[in-house]
Amino acid sequence: MRIHSSTSRRSRPLRLPLAIGLTAVLVTACGTEQEGATAGGGGGGGGGASGEECANAEEAQASYEQAWTETAQQLGLENLEPTEEQVCEVDTAPWAAEPKNGETYRIAFAAQGPTNSWGLTNEEAFRQRAEEVGVEVLYASANGDATAQVDNIQQLASQDPDALVVVPMGDGITGQVQAAAGQGIPVVLCAGRLSDSSSVVSTVTRQYELLGSAYAEWLVQQLGGEGQVAVLSGLAGVPTAEYQKAAALEVFAEHPGIEVVTEQYTEWSPTVAKQVAANLVTQYPDLDGIWSDSGYGDLGVVQAYQEAGRPVPPVTGDAINAFLKAVQGTDVRFALSSFPPEQSMQCLDTAMAALAGEPVLDKVYINSPSFTHEQIDEYVRPECTDNLFVPSALPDEQLRELGLC
């Protein structure tokens, strides 16, 4: 107590300097303007191309549209319009470099972590490609957590790798990615994107909008442009789920005959999806189709409808072996595509191209197979586990080592 009163007495003369100091801080730190606001959502800022002239625009644009055309062909879609997106070529000459240490390149890989079969396959594919091209991998796992990834990127960058490949866990890592790029490390975003990707060399990913739109167009076509549709998305707030869903809703909005009766989240879990679908069975007995972004979710949907003794409406999702095994031999109609874990291989290739000074695209939207119930026999892998994403680019032997086959 005594000390309290004495400190307050002592602090009195400090008030004036304190007030002056605080005012000084207020004045210096106070631009009234907002600093470079990031454009959320959309296709992300262009890798170094924004504000400048788009290099080799036509060829780059054509490669972007090719992914859409192929998916449309594979799913037999008549109207699949690519969402507006500007893809440009990046001059990587400034990034071209010899290995910093010794004779091999060291590529840092900020991975999701082996928290599920997608993450496991994603990093195995990366390591395999690294071995093939003869580069050393510096690895860090975020265990699915953006905050942990902030530390990971800082730790990896501090080891001064030749390039950094990041599987982004969320926009929270933006600052750290910019810091790494500012340190002179070429950064490639892999299997995901940041809303402000201005500091990275390239973003290599399967496009969320393509998946969401293609599923929606397929459903519209199946229903002849008329009917009730339920939208089952993965996890609230997660870009993988939200971007796909937004694209799907845009497509449905263009078709006045389609009524989206409900939007729900399945958490990409068969159990949750089953509960959600059980409610759909009773609440919307006239439901004509289910737009879903995941095969795990579809698994629950199929179970719920089968248990209720009702025909399963056409569904969409990504190609997980569990779903294919469950519906093989049934008359369930579906369209599947994939967000392939093996895209990490192309991420590494892009990083290596940048180090070689070869031109790369600021956004590499990768192609991956899409198929419907008609081709199920080509894709189902009865000898493999439920958790395998099909078709896998990894050799069987490696899949066995990973416990996936």
Add this chain to the structure above:
Amino acid sequence: MSAAAALEIRPRRFSLADLTRTGAAVWIVVLVAVVALTVTDAGGFWAPANIANVLTATVVLGLAALGQHLVVLSGGIDLAVGSTATLSALLTAILLDGYPIRTVPVLVGMLLLGGVIGLLHGLLVARVGLPPFIVTLASLYLIQGAAFTISTTPTGQVTSALSSVALQRIGPVPYSFAVLVVALAAVAFALGRTAFGRQLYAVGGDLPAARSSGVPVEKVLVTAYVLAGVLAALAGILLAARATIGSPTAGQGLELSAITVVVLGGTSLLGGRGSLVGTMGGVLLLSLVSSSVTLLQLPATLTELIRGVVILAAAALFVAKVRR
């Protein structure tokens, strides 16, 4: 008092228990870890950038741990430091939204918010008499729920001045480390040189005795929780500064790490006994562990295992030796 008197009369060898009491024990483990890392990869470990990583990792954890240290000394526990940091990180980014002019009011507002949260904890514990574990467990969920209600996705934007505090460094020392040093000095001063410090030890050591000898128990308890809340909010501001945006999961798990380092430092969870030196040693040890996993390229799956083994080993070696 009696122990000190005994020491004067009959000098004896310095024991493990003494090491733990003074907080030196965990520093021995830190030293062992540093030696091991130097032997394994001297160049990588001592690189200024890596030292900066380790020091950066101490800042947020250190701030949360300082608050936890005060509360644990009082005989309580604060399970809400992580969620308070989360809420503060999220609101900092949302309210700043890239406007430098808002920096000072927002930061002051966040510290006040942390203080108010701590005040509520303190009042519920000291006035209403609810167990600290229950009070702060409930508020862990309440505050996390509030954060999710505000936003389920990362959002907002901090100013470049704020993010440079978290991202830039001079040689091996990150700017943000200064924040921890100042907070540490303030807490050390409060504990060592003020009536509040002495009273806090008394309240944690034997509450009825403290009350009967005229210590303002309620005031001391409330002050401890308020300080913990303010420090957690400060940790949140730095979380936002590092991420440059606010995330509704930014501080998840921070409360457990903070409790871990306090215990590692030899502070008794029963209250009344503990050393700030030990807690800071615990902070450094956990930071070393987490940054070394990447440095040494250990499998990611080992991170949690290593952490568990280190805690258990430290506790078995040192904490268990102390008898009240």
